[in-house]
Amino acid sequence: MYTILKKRNLAPEINAFIVNAPLIAERAQAGHFVMLRLTEQGERIPLTIADWDRQAGTIMLVCQTFGKTSGILNSLEAGDEILDLLGPLGTPIEVKKYGTVVLLGGGVGIPAILSKAKELKAAGNNVISIIGARCKELLILKEEMEEASHKLYLTTDDGSSGHKGFVTDVLAELMAEDRPDLVISVGPVPMMKATVSLTKARVVPCIVSLNPIMVDGTGMCGSCRVTVDGQTKFACVDGPSFFGEAVDFDELSSRQNFYRQEEALAREGEHKCQCGR
Numbered sequence: 547m548y549t550i551l552k553k554r555n556l557a558p559e560i561n562a563f564i565v566n567a568p569l570i571a572e573r574a575q576a577g578h579f580v581m582l583r584l585t586e587q588g589e590r591i592p593l594t595i596a597d598w599d600r601q602a603g604t605i606m607l608v609c610q611t612f613g614k615t616s617g618i619l620n621s622l623e624a625g626d627e628i629l630d631l632l633g634p635l636g637t638p639i640e641v642k643k644y645g646t647v648v649l650l651g652g653g654v655g656i657p658a659i660l661s662k663a664k665e666l667k668a669a670g671n672n673v674i675s676i677i678g679a680r681c682k683e684l685l686i687l688k689e690e691m692e693e694a695s696h697k698l699y700l701t702t703d704d705g706s707s708g709h710k711g712f713v714t715d716v717l718a719e720l721m722a723e724d725r726p727d728l729v730i731s732v733g734p735v736p737m738m739k740a741t742v743s744l745t746k747a748r749v750v751p752c753i754v755s756l757n758p759i760m761v762d763g764t765g766m767c768g769s770c771r772v773t774v775d776g777q778t779k780f781a782c783v784d785g786p787s788f789f790g791e792a793v794d795f796d797e798l799s800s801r802q803n804f805y806r807q808e809e810a811l812a813r814e815g816e817h818k819c820q821c822g823r
């Protein structure tokens with residue numbers, strides 16, 4: 547059992563949880579995630595390890611209500627227990643001195659760039675972050691990102707905070723002035739795809755973090771398979787970070803929509819599968 551020590555509401559239906567998980571905190575690196583299960587019969591969901599404190603033995607997870615399990619998790623409070631946390635999982639990004647690194651985080655992709663920004667800054671890089679959301683209420687972890695970056699840009703689709711438009715608009719402006727040594731982009735598929743088309747044109751390496759459906763998170767089920775460089779990869783073990791230019795984003799988009807109907811039924815309490823929930 548893993549105890550929730552603290553819950554912080556970041557935005558409507560988005561919460562940050564500080565969870566007591568010393569063994570995971572000890573081994574966590576930027577790009578790792580955990581698989582979480584709330585009940586014996588419940589599904590497992592992947593969540594990025596947004597941050598950790600090795601001394602305190604805690605990790606931070608950020609959850610947006612999307613399906614049934616994320617909704618239940620968001621209803622938990624400090625003092626409640628999480629049944630299973632498996633991790634750290636995945637292949638972390640390579641943290642070293644690149645020079646100037648620009649990180650883009652869109653919506654709940656922002657927690658996934660927080661630890662990367664922190665680690666890359668600590669490794670001596672000039673870290674520029676661009677975070678964006680639909681409106682200012684959804685622009686999460688601003689203070690943490692400010693601290694983790696040398697320069698932070700904000701964008702909102704409706705212009706309610708920062709630049710009106712997309713994170714990629716700011717990236718295009720920055721790249722018109724100077725060429726970064728690395729770009730990292732985490733967010734919705736169209737955002738990552740748009741980032742890659744910009745970086746490709748300037749021959750800048752770009753790492754994206756993919757979010758396909760995951761079931762076991764350990765390379766056994768095949769549900770998270772993605773095509774990278776024409777080869778099948780499992781995002782849970784080979785990724786979730788990959789060089790963006792090599793990723794088949796169209797296939798990823800269509801696979802993400804695979805269980806939309808079942809998710810809607812599960813939310814309505816009419817779950818029809820045989821997993822016993």
Ligand code: FES
Binds near residue numbers: 762766783
């Ligand atoms: S989630 Fe099952 S193989 Fe990756």
